[in-house]
Amino acid sequence: MIEVGQVLVHEDIVNNDFVCNLQKCKGICCIEGDAGAPLNEKETEILREIYPKVKPYMTAKGIEAIEQQGTHVIDADGDLTTTCVDGNKECAYVTWENGITKCAIEKAYELGEVDWKKPISCHLYPIRTTHYPSFDVLHYDRWHICHDACTFGKELSVPVYKFLKDPLIREYGEEWYKELELAIEAL
Numbered sequence: 001m002i003e004v005g006q007v008l009v010h011e012d013i014v015n016n017d018f019v020c021n022l023q024k025c026k027g028i029c030c031i032e033g034d035a036g037a038p039l040n041e042k043e044t045e046i047l048r049e050i051y052p053k054v055k056p057y058m059t060a061k062g063i064e065a066i067e068q069q070g071t072h073v074i075d076a077d078g079d080l081t082t083t084c085v086d087g088n089k090e091c092a093y094v095t096w097e098n099g100i101t102k103c104a105i106e107k108a109y110e111l112g113e114v115d116w117k118k119p120i121s122c123h124l125y126p127i128r129t130t131h132y133p134s135f136d137v138l139h140y141d142r143w144h145i146c147h148d149a150c151t152f153g154k155e156l157s158v159p160v161y162k163f164l165k166d167p168l169i170r171e172y173g174e175e176w177y178k179e180l181e182l183a184i185e186a187l
Contacts, residue, residue: 008137051071065085
C-alpha cells in the first residue's frame, strides 16, 4: 500500500495498466453486475435534485424504474446504489449512443444541463473505495468484462492511476494527486 495523506492506495493501481476500450466492450459495466453503482449520501441528494434535468436523456425503461423505485435504492447488502432496471442489471441512468452505453447524467453534464458529471464510483472505476472513519483505501477491482481495457492499457502503457487522473483529482484534489505521483516515483 502507498500512503498519501489519509488515503491508502493499493499497489495494483500503480502496477496494472487499464484504458477503457468502449469500441470493444460497449460499456457493458453499466448493464452488468449484481447492483447499481455505489453512492454516498451526498450523491443521493444530488440525484434527487438533478433527476428532472437528466430525465430527457434517459430511456423509457430507466425512467419507469426511477419513477417506481426512486433516484437511488438500498441494495441487498444495505448499500446506497443507483437504481437498476429489471432488478439488478442495467443502471436506470444508462442511455445508448451508436450501440455503446452512455450515462444520461454525464450526457446532461456535457450539454451543460447539470454541473455534476456522474457518481464518483462510476468515474473512478476500476478503482473501488472503502471508506473508514479516518481514512480511505483505494483498490483495483478486477472484473472479467474489462479484459479489453487491460489489454488496451498494456498496449498504451497507461497504469490505472494515470488513466483515472481526472476522477482521482475530482475526489481528492490536485495536490493529493501530485503527492501520489511523487510517492510512486520514490518506489
